[in-house]
Amino acid sequence: PPAKKVKIDQSYKLVGERVKVSGWIHRLRSNKKVVFIVLRDGKGYLQCVLSGNLALAQQTVDLTIESTVTLYGSIVKVPEGKAAPGGVELVVDYYEVVGLAPSGDEAFTNKVAEGADPSLLLDQRHLTLRGETLSAVMKVRHAFLAAIRRVYREEGLTEVTTPCMVQTQVEGGSTLFKLDYYGEEAYLTQSSQLYLETCLPALGDVYCVQESFRAEKSHTRRHLSEYTHIEAELAFLSFDELLDHLETLVINSIKYVLEDPVAGPLVKQLNPDFVAPKGPFMRLEYKDAIKWLVEHDIKNEEGEPFKFGDDIAEAAERKMTDTIGVPIFLTKFPVEIKSFYMKRCTDDPRVTESVDLLMPTVGEITGGSMRIETTDELLAGFKREGIDPSAYYWFIDQRKYGTCPHGGYGIGTERILAWLCNRFTVRECSLYPRFSGRCKP
Numbered sequence: 001p002p003a004k005k006v007k008i009d010q011s012y013k014l015v016g017e018r019v020k021v022s023g024w025i026h027r028l029r030s031n032k033k034v035v036f037i038v039l040r041d042g043k044g045y046l047q048c049v050l051s052g053n054l055a056l057a058q059q060t061v062d063l064t065i066e067s068t069v070t071l072y073g074s075i076v077k078v079p080e081g082k083a084a085p086g087g088v089e090l091v092v093d094y095y096e097v098v099g100l101a102p103s104g105d106e107a108f109t110n111k112v113a114e115g116a117d118p119s120l121l122l123d124q125r126h127l128t129l130r131g132e133t134l135s136a137v138m139k140v141r142h143a144f145l146a147a148i149r150r151v152y153r154e155e156g157l158t159e160v161t162t163p164c165m166v167q168t169q170v171e172g173g174s175t176l177f178k179l180d181y182y183g184e185e186a187y188l189t190q191s192s193q194l195y196l197e198t199c200l201p202a203l204g205d206v207y208c209v210q211e212s213f214r215a216e217k218s219h220t221r222r223h224l225s226e227y228t229h230i231e232a233e234l235a236f237l238s239f240d241e242l243l244d245h246l247e248t249l250v251i252n253s254i255k256y257v258l259e260d261p262v263a264g265p266l267v268k269q270l271n272p273d274f275v276a277p278k279g280p281f282m283r284l285e286y287k288d289a290i291k292w293l294v295e296h297d298i299k300n301e302e303g304e305p306f307k308f309g310d311d312i313a314e315a316a317e318r319k320m321t322d323t324i325g326v327p328i329f330l331t332k333f334p335v336e337i338k339s340f341y342m343k344r345c346t347d348d349p350r351v352t353e354s355v356d357l358l359m360p361t362v363g364e365i366t367g368g369s370m371r372i373e374t375t376d377e378l379l380a381g382f383k384r385e386g387i388d389p390s391a392y393y394w395f396i397d398q399r400k401y402g403t404c405p406h407g408g409y410g411i412g413t414e415r416i417l418a419w420l421c422n423r424f425t426v427r428e429c430s431l432y433p434r435f436s437g438r439c440k441p
């Protein structure tokens with residue numbers, strides 16, 4: 001009978017039918033009479049059996065791991081108690097070799113990835129991507145980005161695409177990547193926030209999914225030089241409304257990922273203990289976090305007890321988040337440790353209407369704030385940070401031509417994925433991670 005051309009995930013439903021599937025040999029095992037192949041096509045894994053003459057023929061071409069083949073045969077249900085992806089097996093009656101891989105190169109696929117030299121594995125990222133774990137994280141990533149866009153549509157935000165090449169900084173000069181822009185100095189963007197702010201009067205609430213770049217010299221579990229930044233900006237709302245919106249976004253996007261027929265089971269596999277976050281999130285003011293750190297005898301960067309005004313760096317932040325064990329909105333940071341654009345609290349001008357969302361195991365996954373609304377205050381912010389405001393004329397104009405209360409935030413895609421997929425570093429959540437010393441493949 002003629003074979004129906006299908007992807008592997010479709011083949012699971014076709015018990016009794018003759019199909020044609022193409023893919024890569026993920027696993028290979030044979031004895032004198034039978035060859036077992038686990039075929040992979042990026043959509044699924046299919047157990048395939050070649051026996052009799054086919055098995056003998058196989059020995060003559062010497063199939064190898066990562067070779068591409070097209071297999072023809074019937075889909076049969078596997079007997080009770082025998083595990084196979086999709087509960088089926090392909091009984092092969094004919095096959096074609098599309099591309100033969102050299103033998104002995106299994107080293108870079110999943111099985112051996114554990115324990116191998118991380119730097120060597122990163123050199124071979126184009127091959128290690130084929131492994132079960134990395135490809136699973138990438139599938140969850142796909143579902144998460146789709147889920148985020150779905151929530152934004154439900155919440156009425158418009159997606160825009162912001163420039164990557166800019167002449168302004170957002171989060172401090174020390175992490176800027178400079179580039180020669182036809183003889184002028186320019187940078188790779190650190191954040192699209194300022195551009196999103198300019199969209200409010202034109203488009204209303206907006207968001208973008210854009211690469212951000214940070215020249216972070218130190219190697220940590222959660223810093224990349226290039227990361228996918230999900231940023232949103234909303235007008236005519238209060239700080240509490242901003243927090244409510246962010247909470248809805250996180251809860252609903254994770255819910256949609258878990259409901260996804262592909263990504264949901266992958267999250268379970270990668271992170272069996274994952275508990276979907278529930279609202280309302282704990283809201284903890286910076287000044288109370290400082291008290292908490294002192295009470296728990298956690299020290300600041302100088303090894304001293306924490307005091308008001310200290311930056312809560314990665315290690316202390318993670319200790320706090322892991323101890324508390326639930327998502328935390330850490331709010332109202334002092335002016336001095338935050339960026340030039342953040343609005344001060346009316347009841348306490350030492351602190352800002354700012355928020356970091358902290359998750360157990362990762363810490364900060366989101367940073368956001370309400371923004372300064374008046375030109376004078378903004379100019380004072382530039383002065384405090386030692387920034388020449390002239391390049392920001394267009395940003396300052398926002399305050400001149402119809403200012404409004406507004407705020408927004410940025411989510412680190414790789415960080416939220418590290419939390420969701422229980423990965424030790426954000427590097428495992430990026431297709432081709434960039435950090436100091438690594439710009440290939």
Ligand code: 4AD
Nearest residue numbers: 191193214223224227365366367368408409410412
């Ligand atoms: O806290 P950040 O620096 O805030 C901003 O950029 C704001 N302008 C965003 C806004 O309000 N529109 O960065 C936001 C988030 C962080 O919480 C973190 O999750 C992620 O971006 N992030 C990084 N992720 C990976 N590698 C890095 N080097 C990162 N730096 C920030």
Ligand code: MG
Nearest residue numbers: 356364366367
């Ligand atoms: Mg931050």
